Amino acid sequence: QSVLTQxxxxxxxxxxxxxxxxxxxxxxxxxxxxxxxxQLPGTAPKLLIYRSNQRPSGVPDRFSGSKSxxxxxxxxxxxxxxxxxxxxxxxxxxxxxxxLFGGGxxxxxx
Amino acid sequence: QVQxxxxxxxxxxxxxxxxxxxxxxxxxxxxxxxxxxxxxxxxGLEWIGEINDSGSTxxxxxxxxxxxxxxxxxxxxxxxxxxSVTAADTAIYYCARSLTVVTHLLGYWGQGTPVxxxx
Numbered sequence: 001q002s003v004l005t006q007x008x009x010x011x012x013x014x015x016x017x018x019x020x021x022x023x024x025x026x027x028x029x030x031x032x033x034x035x036x037x038x039q040l041p042g043t044a045p046k047l048l049i050y051r052s053n054q055r056p057s058g059v060p061d062r063f064s065g066s067k068s069x070x071x072x073x074x075x076x077x078x079x080x081x082x083x084x085x086x087x088x089x090x091x092x093x094x095x096x097x098x099x100l101f102g103g104g105x106x107x108x109x110x
Numbered sequence: 111q112v113q114x115x116x117x118x119x120x121x122x123x124x125x126x127x128x129x130x131x132x133x134x135x136x137x138x139x140x141x142x143x144x145x146x147x148x149x150x151x152x153x154g155l156e157w158i159g160e161i162n163d164s165g166s167t168x169x170x171x172x173x174x175x176x177x178x179x180x181x182x183x184x185x186x187x188x189x190x191x192x193x194s195v196t197a198a199d200t201a202i203y204y205c206a207r208s209l210t211v212v213t214h215l216l217g218y219w220g221q222g223t224p225v226x227x228x229x
Contacts, residue, residue, distance in 0.1 A: 033215070035209075035215045037155075039155075044219040047209065086154075088154065088155055090216070091215070092213075097168045098169075098171065099160070100157070101154060101156065101157060
């Protein structure tokens with residue numbers, strides 16, 4: 001069981017806005033930045049959001065991240081079929097001295 | 111552009127030792143954290159551990175007793191050894207580099223190496 005908690009699934013129709021939550025604790029999300037990764041089927045994960053709300057070059061501004069207290073969220077607006085993928089949150093844990101991943105959320109575009 | 115290329119044995123028998131190596135091309139090797147992550151079939155990502163160019167390591171508490179990560183700065187490579195493997199260690203194994211020198215979190219990933227443990 002992952003220390004960072006994500007819903008196992010999410011869905012939306014093209015054009016909609018969906019959000020994926022990630023819940024942690026004071027030793028990880030509460031005290032550190034959150035990173036989000038997108039994993040398309042059969043490929044390695046790709047960095048989507050870093051430092052909780054920053055987008056790497058090349059990531060569309062339809063993707064946004066936020067953090068409040070011990071929780072974080074990834075929002076995807078203007079949903080497109082190519083957004084169908086698994087999404088993972090991650091954060092450093094000060095108590096464990098380890099990188100923690102959420103269990104992942106499978107996004108389906110209906 | 112940073113590229114990570116990984117290789118190693120893809121089929122092991124129970125009790126054997128898993129051994130993978132990751133070579134880094136482009137960018138500096140120094141100052142960053144170099145991690146191994148795995149993903150069992152149909153499951154999520156699990157961080158295994160990390161090393162920096164000084165050889166300082168951090169490991170997942172659940173795997174610490176069986177894992178060794180080492181670095182060879184002369185070759186810009188780092189390696190993973192996992193002892194006494196079982197079927198539960200069957201997974202795709204990824205190497206990765208931290209995004210910057212001030213974070214442990216991952217910015218660049220290798221292509222992944224599938225490893226199967228079966229008698």
